[in-house]
Amino acid sequence: MDQQTKFKTALAALAASAETKDRKLTKADVKEFLEDMDLGEEQMKLVYAYLASKHIHVEGAELPKVEDTPYSQEEQEFLKQYEKDRKAFRQCAEEEKVGLFAKAADGDVQAKHRLAEHYMNWVLEIAEDYAHRGMMIQDLIQEGNIGLLIGLDTLGLMEEGLTSEEHLEKEIRHAIRSALDEQEGEKSTGDEITEKLNKMADAISELTEDLGRQVSPDELSLYLDMSLEEIEDLLRIAGETIEVADSQKA
Structure with missing residues (x-):
């Protein structure tokens, strides 16, 4: 295992440990998980900052100085x-x-x-x-x-x-x-849906050009290897921005 992979593995284990401690750690906890990493003071500050981004509090940890983000x-x-x-x-x-x-x-x-x-x-x-x-x-x-x-x-x-x-x-x-x-979970889901909508729009353009007619949901299902139900759900989300042929007419 190379040093970078070892470091990522140690960070993941540290984050998992924090979950069992109500996301609160001591500096000693962090040092114990990273004792083989030979990290300097500035590097440890970056580790604390990473943990803070994951909503994990390290008691007494000094974070890198950053400009205060103004409120809207x-x-x-x-x-x-x-x-x-x-x-x-x-x-x-x-x-x-x-x-x-x-x-x-x-x-x-x-x-x-x-x-x-x-x-x-x-x-x-x-x-x-x-x-x-x-x-x-x-x-x-x-x-x-x-x-x-x-x-x-x-x-x-x-x-x-x-x-x-x-x-x-x-x-x-x-x-x-x-x-x-x-x-964050909802944002991730939203990004995934957006990606699928873009993929479907590209597929519709390609198939429409190849076939010389509107493509049906059934054809999209086969082309994209998605269930017909998922295709229909995506079409409902897209509304009138994407046009396809009626399934029965295809």
Whole structure:
């Protein structure tokens, strides 16, 4: 196995390990997986940056310096309004939170509402960690708020060894990362469909020229080695932009 393949294999194993640790690693974890790579400090920063792009947090890791990506105009307007709105969020005193967490764990609705209001500022801070990765900041905050509510509802079931706040942060981050992963999956599916539509359009042009007439869905199915059902689905997506002959007339 050459060094490049070995490195890619180690990175894949490291990412898989992070999945079992709620996507949180220590620098020691990373060093253990890459101990045979003989990487310098700048190279390790690039590894941390790669893991960050996969929504994997390495505690204490220093990332390469990059210029801050500005928020879009729409995001800036949202954040300006959010800043005004969050001044009304009531904060809890530290000694008050202990009792509220105990009541919320027992299902007290008012305690959950009070804690939700207190931690809405925290949701914004966490959401900003995931900004500029394909979702607008307002959507990230919305997903984070859902995670916060789930965390408050599951306080009585939280993992042993976690504090109440650690449990809330875990659920907030999980909700945001899940939304990002889902969007990335949808983008991948969209790219695949676009590729198939382009392939079908090319096939229609070639067959129409060869046959001197409109091609039928059945002929496309044979030519592209796709099921007739898939061809018909693609034609529905394409709408009137692609014309073919009626199956029965071909």
